Amino acid sequence: MAERLNSFDQTINKNCVIISYMKSGKIVVVGSSNMDMVVKTDHIPVPGETVLSGSFFMNPGGKGANQAVAAARLGAEVVFISRLGNDIFGKQFSQLFSEENIETSYLVSDDNLPSGVALITVDKEGENSIVVAAGANANLSIDDINEALPAIAEAQIILMQLEIPMNVVEYVAAYAVSAKAKVILNPAPAAPLSEELLARIDILTPNETEASMIAGIPVNDIEDAQKAALLICRKGVKTVIVTLGSKGAVICENNRCTRVETKKVLPLDTTAAGDVFNGALAVALSEGKDIVAAVRVACDAAAISVTRLGAQSSIPYRNEMILNIAINKQ
Ligand code: RIB
Numbered sequence: 001m002a003e004r005l006n007s008f009d010q011t012i013n014k015n016c017v018i019i020s021y022m023k024s025g026k027i028v029v030v031g032s033s034n035m036d037m038v039v040k041t042d043h044i045p046v047p048g049e050t051v052l053s054g055s056f057f058m059n060p061g062g063k064g065a066n067q068a069v070a071a072a073r074l075g076a077e078v079v080f081i082s083r084l085g086n087d088i089f090g091k092q093f094s095q096l097f098s099e100e101n102i103e104t105s106y107l108v109s110d111d112n113l114p115s116g117v118a119l120i121t122v123d124k125e126g127e128n129s130i131v132v133a134a135g136a137n138a139n140l141s142i143d144d145i146n147e148a149l150p151a152i153a154e155a156q157i158i159l160m161q162l163e164i165p166m167n168v169v170e171y172v173a174a175y176a177v178s179a180k181a182k183v184i185l186n187p188a189p190a191a192p193l194s195e196e197l198l199a200r201i202d203i204l205t206p207n208e209t210e211a212s213m214i215a216g217i218p219v220n221d222i223e224d225a226q227k228a229a230l231l232i233c234r235k236g237v238k239t240v241i242v243t244l245g246s247k248g249a250v251i252c253e254n255n256r257c258t259r260v261e262t263k264k265v266l267p268l269d270t271t272a273a274g275d276v277f278n279g280a281l282a283v284a285l286s287e288g289k290d291i292v293a294a295v296r297v298a299c300d301a302a303a304i305s306v307t308r309l310g311a312q313s314s315i316p317y318r319n320e321m322i323l324n325i326a327i328n329k330q
Pocket of ligand 1: 032034035036060061062063066117118130132163271272273274275311
């Protein structure tokens, strides 16, 4: 791919935004691909309840794919490692990733299981509930990773989530240490993490629920989030960023915590906001931003995504971030 935008810094000169072009490092995303089947309705049904009246749409999702697309749209060189079903969704995903300029050489087509599917309900506040049928994602294997080692060896940043088998996440993290790549793990959906894995993670990005599970304490407010992050750091993670939705994020490293606030927006659908946050964080760090500045970029990108419906359909492009910054500075 030609030269990419390398710095989110720009000079705003009257109506003109000047952006600097430099090359950024490679981001390798290892994770899931799902087709999201979404119903937007008034409220999320409780068990046994049928909610009548809602609108349906389908759009590509999956935490891994969403993070890969976010990083690519925001200007990074992205390699995506994922298992797709040998079916219509798998073929669509592969074509869409190519159209996003994502390197697709390490996508694997699975002959035994269908593509992953997520059934999502979004209520009028933009909150969601999600059930995932993992399908081919559950078959992502260490052999698949071994095939992709040339790409992983060249990565500046490796970004993973937990919709793929845990042994694969652990294997990649172990390899990343020897390859001197930075590992960002978005521990979603929540799952117990081994001490060996935590010790190999450079940046862990739990939300409040995930932070609570990993730290073993309740997380109900910003103070709890800081306590949880510090406890997780003590388990060996270098940097912990607890994402707090409309309250921004808390960053903890070297026994110190910093709060980053986010823009207030009217949420339409919060699906994939965490994925956009992680993709944008990886891009900003790959371009040399410090952690606080990178989290600001990540919050900005996530704030745009929650004003739109869907997962990949909601992910902003780099020029939208620049326009957004320009509008906010006026
Ligand atoms: O994080 C949002 C994603 O979670 C959705 O796209 C859905 O596929 C599930 O994986």
